Amino acid sequence: MTLSTQLLNWYYENARDLPWRKDKDAYKIWVSEIMLQQTRVEAVKDYYQRWIERFPTLEVLAEASEQEVLKYWQGLGYYTRARNLLAGVREVCATYGGEMPNDERTIQRLPGVGEYTAGAIASIAYDRRTPAIDGNVLRIFSRLFCLDGDITKQATKREVDHLVRQHMPYNCPGDFNQALMDLGATVCIPRNPRCQMCPLANLCEGYAREVQDTLPVRPVKKEPLLIHLAAGLVLRDGQYLVRRRPERGLLAGMWEFPTVELTEKRFAVESLKEGLQNEFGQEATVGKREFHYIHTFSHRKWDISFYHCQWFAGSELLEGVRWLSSTEGNPLPWAGPHHKVALALGLA
Template sequence: MTLATQLLDWYYQSARELPWRADKDAYKIWVSEIMLQQTRVEAVKNYYTRWIERFPTPAVLAEASEQEVLNYWQGLGYYSRARNLLAGVREVCAAYGGRVPDDQAAIQSLPGVGEYTAGAIASIAYNRPAPAIDGNVLRIFSRLFCLTGDITKQATKREVKRLVLTHLPTQYPGDFNQALMDLGALVCIPRRPRCENCPLTNLCEAFMREVQDTLPVRSPKKVPQLIRLAAGLVVKDGSYLVHQRPTTGMLARMWEFPTVELADGEGAVERLQAGLLQEFRQDVHVGKSVFHYIHTFSHRKWDISFYQCEWLAGDKLPTTACWLSSSELTSMPWAGPHHKVALACQNTPNL
């Protein structure tokens, strides 16, 4: 049997039951694929279900505000994904009458849609013979064909794409791509692959050479840059001081409690007190630290402490800042661990 036949036979018996596989709706597949970027399947399921209940069609999502969309995305991280999805859906409604196009190139032209996502949508929703090559597929084909090239390099990615296209069936390309997704998630996992459960061991060169644990070859990731931060929980008449991050850059337009970055050896209390006076024109007394988090992004790691602050006096806030009551705190899309603190402040006012 061919690689595709063996893989599909296994898939039809072992396919995962996932909410976005209930039908072939291109919009739902699009939403799921964007959510699944950098996020585990189990973590996505509830977010996906809640999202589709609120935004069941492109037309409904296109009418939503960015802030509401970000609120529904809260906790998934990488918020540019949500903004691009909103922009892409609005383009679909404006240019394609609310129907996701069935051409891979047209799909890939939408904001935030890369080659992998376009291939997944085109093949699963419209049965187009388009590959959907992600980290799972790079790993699987590196082992199947004992590729020793670095999978982060373009030359290896091109070779994997050539091999995938060689084996991609024209009749069931969407099922083939989903089978590879499941194989990579359940069997051909990054460390200690479960070869005893694999339907392709008779075709796998790495398995036959007993080198499956050493593949794929990948350049080591850079260690995230550690950044020390101090944030202030400033309460005035039962309301908290918050502000919106800049319109561009990391966590753009997300909300946070006033935060300062600390230089090596710099004291948090003094720096936070000075920052609140300089940036927000608020005179406060910085008290004890009540929360501490280590929050890792792809390229940065926040070491952030939140301090109780007694408000003493202040002038008019900058336009990016405002006072929110504890009941209003969770109505905003928050940056990183600020969301956890906002929830705590809402549950325990005047913390």
């Protein structure tokens, strides 16, 4: 049997039951693929269900505010994905009359849509014979054909693309791509691959040479940069001082408690008091530490402590800064660990 036949036979017996596989709705596939970037399948399922209940069609999503969209994305991280998805559906409505394009080149021109996502949508929703190459596929084919090239390099990616196209069937390319997704997620996993249960073990050069654990080749990841932060829980008449982060950069547009970066951890109280005065025009006494979190992003790690602060004087608030109480009915999208604190204080 051919590689594709063996793989598809396995897939039809073992396909994962995923909510976005219930139909071939291109919008739903788009949402799921964007959510699945940098996020585990099990974590995405509940977010996806809530999202589709609130935004069942791209037209409904296109009419939503960015703040509401970010709130429904809360906890998935990498919030640029949500902004691009919103911009993308608005473009589909404005340019294509609300009809999702059906070829990968046009789909890829939408905001935030790369080659992989375009290939997944085009193949699964429209049966286009186009690869959807992500880390799973790069890993699988590196092991199958014993490729010694760095999978972060374009030359290796082109080699894998060529191999995938060679073996992709004409009649069910979407199933083939989804079979590779499932194989990479459940069998040909990054560490300790389950070769004994792999439907392609008899074809795998890496397994035959017993080098599957050393493939694929990739550069060693750098440790994320550690940044110490102090945040103030500034309380005034039952309300907390909060601010919206800048429109560009990490966690853009999300809300947080006043935060300062520390050059020396031991100066947290002094730095926070000074930051409240200089950046917010507010004066407060800084009390005990209430919360502490380590929050890791892709390239940086926050070591952030939250201190109880009692307000006693201040000037008019700057734009993007406000007082927030637990009685307000419009929850804000919070930045990273600030969401956990907001939940604990009844603000989210």
